[in-house]
Amino acid sequence: MEAVLTEAVALLDEAGDSALTFRALAARLGGGVGSIYWYVASKDELLDRATDHVVGQLLSDVQERTNGDDPVDDLRVLALMMFDAIVARPWLGAYFMRNSLLQPNTLRLYDLLGQQVLRLELTPRQSFHAVSAVVGFTVGTAADLGQEPPQEILDGRVGREEYLARFADMWRALDPDEYPYVHQIADEFAHHDDADQFRAGLDLLLAGLRQQAGR
Amino acid sequence: MEAVLTEAVALLDEAGDSALTFRALAARLGGGVGSIYWYVASKDELLDRATDHVVGQLLSDVQERTNGDDPVDDLRVLALMMFDAIVARPWLGAYFMRNSLLQPNTLRLYDLLGQQVLRLELTPRQSFHAVSAVVGFTVGTAADLGQEPPQEILDGRVGREEYLARFADMWRALDPDEYPYVHQIADEFAHHDDADQFRAGLDLLLAGLRQQAGR
DNA sequence: GTGGATTATCGAACGTTGTTCTATTCTGTG
DNA sequence: CACAGAATAGAACAACGTTCGATAATCCAC
Numbered sequence: 001m002e003a004v005l006t007e008a009v010a011l012l013d014e015a016g017d018s019a020l021t022f023r024a025l026a027a028r029l030g031g032g033v034g035s036i037y038w039y040v041a042s043k044d045e046l047l048d049r050a051t052d053h054v055v056g057q058l059l060s061d062v063q064e065r066t067n068g069d070d071p072v073d074d075l076r077v078l079a080l081m082m083f084d085a086i087v088a089r090p091w092l093g094a095y096f097m098r099n100s101l102l103q104p105n106t107l108r109l110y111d112l113l114g115q116q117v118l119r120l121e122l123t124p125r126q127s128f129h130a131v132s133a134v135v136g137f138t139v140g141t142a143a144d145l146g147q148e149p150p151q152e153i154l155d156g157r158v159g160r161e162e163y164l165a166r167f168a169d170m171w172r173a174l175d176p177d178e179y180p181y182v183h184q185i186a187d188e189f190a191h192h193d194d195a196d197q198f199r200a201g202l203d204l205l206l207a208g209l210r211q212q213a214g215r
Numbered sequence: 216m217e218a219v220l221t222e223a224v225a226l227l228d229e230a231g232d233s234a235l236t237f238r239a240l241a242a243r244l245g246g247g248v249g250s251i252y253w254y255v256a257s258k259d260e261l262l263d264r265a266t267d268h269v270v271g272q273l274l275s276d277v278q279e280r281t282n283g284d285d286p287v288d289d290l291r292v293l294a295l296m297m298f299d300a301i302v303a304r305p306w307l308g309a310y311f312m313r314n315s316l317l318q319p320n321t322l323r324l325y326d327l328l329g330q331q332v333l334r335l336e337l338t339p340r341q342s343f344h345a346v347s348a349v350v351g352f353t354v355g356t357a358a359d360l361g362q363e364p365p366q367e368i369l370d371g372r373v374g375r376e377e378y379l380a381r382f383a384d385m386w387r388a389l390d391p392d393e394y395p396y397v398h399q400i401a402d403e404f405a406h407h408d409d410a411d412q413f414r415a416g417l418d419l420l421l422a423g424l425r426q427q428a429g430r
Numbered sequence: 431g432t433g434g435a436t437t438a439t440c441g442a443a444c445g446t447t448g449t450t451c452t453a454t455t456c457t458g459t460g
Numbered sequence: 461c462a463c464a465g466a467a468t469a470g471a472a473c474a475a476c477g478t479t480c481g482a483t484a485a486t487c488c489a490c
Contacts, residue, residue: 114396133416140355181329201348204423247469
């Protein structure tokens, strides 16, 4: 069982979403296809368990870093760690949203975020909304930014720099009257860093939360 | 071509993600499977075009509602319309993140959001981050909340109320010391409304943005 | 230690999917 | 009428998730 999950995760890490097939996994485990079905009832369940498996690792990393002075700072650290974990494993993002609250480790992670918010002493509704917002923003942004890059950048034919530069060039070539924002932002986009982008958005969200909590 | 996209969207709307197959689409169009490949090179392209097709409709709805007094209020309206569109079409969320900036209508929508942010007179970098944050939060949350509900709720065997109540019961049964937040939030969750949840999070984010812009 | 029940493994087979390929029909132009 | 390109059609292929019955390994009461 443990081996099944480990190899499944390894397969996902190495070649992404499409690499995890029952046949490939069986070959890797040195067994038959049917054997895997003794441990999991379907591919959906395999994915769910594999996801929760790595969330478990994230969880133990996270639990050491909590309980600082400021709840919002703690929240920030937790969100950043979640973000990093998803970016490091692009396949994670897509499955993070699915069934999230049914998997044990994910629920624990969710609660850990909630514990920080509880310290802000908001109303229950405000607490609920705050946690949902942080989770939604983190997972959504990470899944968006961490999506599998196109083939040409994956095998190193073109670097990230050049890839971004292409977009920037396309956008600069657009009519500034029709696309005033995209046209103006092209330079910024060409040299942007995903993690910076996430941190900036997260800080906006947390600033709003701070304001609501009166801190 | 137009008919292909229309029927593809209809198929997705009626029975979701898995219902859109080349064979089902061909049958619906009264033609052969191979014919579709004359219009689209792959299923990915079909999905991209179908997505951009409905974003086009959203775009024309959106363009009438813009240019209010307050840029942040406009931003709020735009984000809410995006959210509603994705919730109404759960399949949209998943494909919204993919290739978003390559599709013409999506790029235009992105620019429309950007135009509101430009009015706040932030630095280019701040503008870029603000738009990214709003888009990330909106799409991420909508995709998360708007995910396909499980089968039992889809065919009406159990209502939404009962479905949520089950979670609440499970959570109330947890050890309050181990899951203080989830335990406490159970009631709130049982009666929550997705749109409220989204609006509350969006308002936190926009409050942070307002603060940054000094308004 | 032996027999039966449970646990675990295996790979052939089935139905469905995206995609390719070749043959065929339609359409407009000289 | 002829012919080139646009457009359609469906058979065929490989890969996938899943099912199934046969078989091996392991355990446990007697």
